[in-house]
Amino acid sequence: MMIDGILFSASSPDRTRLLLEDMKACGWTELSRLDLNRNDVLTQVRDADPTVVVIDLGVPDRTARDNAFRVARTGRWPVVIFTDQSDDDATEAAMAAGVAGYVVSGLEPGRLRNVVQTAISRFREMERLRRERDEAVSAFDAVWCPVGR
Secondary structure: OOOOOEEEEEOOHHHHHHHHHHHHHOOOOOEEEOOOOOOOHHHHHHHHOOOEEEEEEEOOOHHHHHHHHHHHHOOOOOEEEEEOOOOHHHHHHHHHHOOOEEEEOOOOOOOHHHHHHHHHHHHHHHHHHHHHHHHHHHHHHHHHOOOOO
């Protein structure tokens, strides 16, 4: 799978370096940074319009985690989150937000390619299912609710 246009964020300079090394080892070169602590997170992502958003939260603070979930909620880009710590509430919130990949136990070198590819595939499959649902609802409405709902 060809992946170009990755927007990424990491929780520290050391983790940024590791993430960059791993992404470059995957052959990914179109990399842009996302600052999860700014108020304009969605603008940053819209402007970059990446293929995927990769976020290493480390030990997450609430602002970074909430902003990552906000990006996922748009449904426009697959979002992959790596975190060192999570609890049931955070995991449920990630799934409810539509995070395509949520990996607890952090980012380990060598796993990135498979995790990102799986997340993109899952995201595309969910998009396909939503599209099919919308088409089925429209077809139903056309036959059974010609005046509209």
